[in-house]
Amino acid sequence: TVGCVAVDSSGNLAAATSTGGLVNKMVGRIGDTPLVGAGTYANKFCAVSCTGKGEEIIRATVARDVAALMEYKGLTLKEATDYVIKESTPKGTTGLIAVSATGEVVTPFNTTGMFRACATQDGKTQIGIW
C-alpha cells in the first residue's frame, strides 16, 4: 500500500491511498483503502492514510476515528493517532500517516515497521522503516 497526506500553508488538507491489497487475497475482496473513513480520510482537522491489515482497519474505522477524536474530544493529532494505534487496533495490524491543519505530522504504527517519509516547510525531513 502507498499513501500520501499533505497540508498546504493555508491549512488545506488532502489524503490519498492506493494499493494492490493482500498477497493471496480472495478475488473480489475489498480492503480498507477505498473505504472512506477506514483507510483514507480528510477533513478540516487532519488527513489520514492507513496501511496494514485492511479488515482490522475497517473494523476500527481508523482514519475517521482519528479525525473524530480531534473534532469531538479536542485531542491533538498525536494524541488521537496514539490512541487509535495503541488502543483501537490489534498489535501488528495497523500503521498510518497523518497531518493536521496546523502542520503537525505523525507516522505511528503497531506493526514491526512501516516505510515512511515526511517533510515540513521548516526543513525537517524523515525517512524510516522500523
Next chain:
Amino acid sequence: MGWAIALHGDIPRELRESCLHRCLGIAIDALNSHKSPLDVVELVLLFSFVRELENDPHFNAGKGSVLTNNGTVEMEACIMDGSTKNCGAVSGLTTVVNAVSLARLVMERTPHIYLAFEGAEAFAREQGVETVDSSHFITPQNIERLKQAKAANSVQVDYTQPISIVDEPPVPNGDSQIG
C-alpha cells in the same frame, strides 16, 4: 504554520531510501513552488505524488501490485479533499495504470463516491484514462510471493522479507508485520 507532507509505502530494504527520497523530493518541490492558497493546485500536486508511487514496481500499487489467489491483480485507491470532504474511490481494477487518478475522476465527474470492478473499468474507458493489459502489473517477485503465501496457506501483507532480522517473536498467524 507551514506546509507538511507524509507518505508511506512498502519496498525492499535496499531500495527504500532512494525511492522514498525521490517521492519526497517530488512532494517538496511541488509544495515549495506552489504556495498560493488554491486548494485545487495543491490537490493536483498531491495526486501526482501517489501516481509516482504507483508507477514504481517496488510498491504494492499499480505495477507491482500483489496477486489474488487466482494470480490476478485487483487494485484499489481513494482520494479525499479535506476542505470539502469530496472524495472518490475505486476497487477491483485490473487494467487501469493509475488507480488514484481514476478515483479522482470519480470524485470530480460522477455523482458518486465509489465505483468498483466492471463499472469502474467501464468508467475508466469512458474517461479515456490509460489502461494496459493486466499482465503489465504482475512482477516475478509477486508471483513468487503468491507461491509462498499459498504454500503457507496464508493471506499476507505485501512485504515479508525483513521479518527475520528484527528482534520480535513471530506471530502465529503467519502474517508479516510490515505495513
